[in-house]
Amino acid sequence: MNSFLRCLSCHAVYAINEPIWKCACGGLLDIKVDFSGTKQWETVKFPGLWKYLPFIPLPDKSIIITLGEGQTPIIRYLYENQEILIKQEQLFPTGSYKDRGAAVMISAIKAMGIRSVVEDSSGNAGCSVAAYCAKAGIDCSIYVPASTSRAKLMQISAYGARVVKVEGTREDTARMVLSAASQNYYASHSWNPFFFQGTKTFAYEVWEQTEGKLPDAIILPVGNGTLFLGVYKGFHDLLSIGLIEKIPRMVGVQASLCAPLSHWEKLDFGGIPIDVNTIAEGIAIQKPVRGAQIIEALHQTHGMILEVEEEEIEMALRLAVEQGFFVEPTGVVGLAGTIQYLKRFSEVGKVLTAFTGHGLKSPEKILSVLSH
Numbered sequence: 001m002n003s004f005l006r007c008l009s010c011h012a013v014y015a016i017n018e019p020i021w022k023c024a025c026g027g028l029l030d031i032k033v034d035f036s037g038t039k040q041w042e043t044v045k046f047p048g049l050w051k052y053l054p055f056i057p058l059p060d061k062s063i064i065i066t067l068g069e070g071q072t073p074i075i076r077y078l079y080e081n082q083e084i085l086i087k088q089e090q091l092f093p094t095g096s097y098k099d100r101g102a103a104v105m106i107s108a109i110k111a112m113g114i115r116s117v118v119e120d121s122s123g124n125a126g127c128s129v130a131a132y133c134a135k136a137g138i139d140c141s142i143y144v145p146a147s148t149s150r151a152k153l154m155q156i157s158a159y160g161a162r163v164v165k166v167e168g169t170r171e172d173t174a175r176m177v178l179s180a181a182s183q184n185y186y187a188s189h190s191w192n193p194f195f196f197q198g199t200k201t202f203a204y205e206v207w208e209q210t211e212g213k214l215p216d217a218i219i220l221p222v223g224n225g226t227l228f229l230g231v232y233k234g235f236h237d238l239l240s241i242g243l244i245e246k247i248p249r250m251v252g253v254q255a256s257l258c259a260p261l262s263h264w265e266k267l268d269f270g271g272i273p274i275d276v277n278t279i280a281e282g283i284a285i286q287k288p289v290r291g292a293q294i295i296e297a298l299h300q301t302h303g304m305i306l307e308v309e310e311e312e313i314e315m316a317l318r319l320a321v322e323q324g325f326f327v328e329p330t331g332v333v334g335l336a337g338t339i340q341y342l343k344r345f346s347e348v349g350k351v352l353t354a355f356t357g358h359g360l361k362s363p364e365k366i367l368s369v370l371s372h
């Protein structure tokens, strides 16, 4: 048996090298990974996240597009005498953890012989896809909301990608790219199943770095859930291989101004007033395409969604820079949520969060927060 693509809606299956990003029925694809060749832990001597190559499904494992991503450190942080573990996911070639997903996704796309892709992003995913496309020699257009941070736009064009600015919301950008995707392959961080095969390596690293003594709760920012779902998937792999007995409690953090996942069951996003003008621009997603999967991960792990106010994000940003961590506002949402979690609940056990994007992504926003 080999790994294959599978539709989450109609359960149709496709070969791993099929150049599609959604099912013929319109449904989301997932990858059913075959672990039969790797029943125990088996890594290879490749740099960064590629040491986990035996567990990463690809159309051709000899084609790897890498910029040296992965194996980020976990730093202990003390908040009022409580220890918080913070994985430094801002320390990536393009400045965000999105490189985990882009490295694996663009490797797969290169192996499929695809020469041109489109992607939409509020910034960081665009930077990652543009960088790995440059390395792979793939033509790339990135659709961004016109309000995206200047530094991110400049970074995307520096890699040689075409930047298409779209007026309106993040969802307007998503609509625009979908029409472009009918002619080009859609290298989407939310739709493309290979992306999550990259972000899942976060969980493998945490398991190795904590020597199997996993945190009790993993607290992460969630918009489309590309990190959150990847991490859940990674732990799920470790569970299926028999290396862990339980997946840590998965806690998602959203900005109160844009927190559709808190309302998922009641309203299914219909008619929720959402203000996307949060300083956490990277997670201002009104309709996460994999929302149902995120809710499933919450149910499976007794997890929850926390909402943080703008003031809590600003406070977390101050706490980070005070200690020398230069992180963009979206990148401290996990810390803001973790502080709220520690305040609201007792006996929380060991908690781990992540800084998800580098401060150089939006220095202006950071300075404006620190100056008032």
Ligand SMILES: *Cc1c(COP(=O)(O)O)cnc(C)c1O
Pocket (backbone or CB within 6 Å): 096, 098, 124, 125, 221, 222, 223, 224, 225, 226, 227, 228, 282, 283, 285, 328, 330, 331, 356, 357, 358
């Ligand atoms: C992409 C991103 C996230 C998580 O966003 P999702 O929409 O859940 O994938 C968090 N922080 C930063 C800095 C990001 O770029």
Ligand SMILES: [Zn+2]
Pocket (backbone or CB within 6 Å): 007, 008, 009, 010, 011, 012, 023, 024, 025, 026, 027
């Ligand atoms: Zn289908």
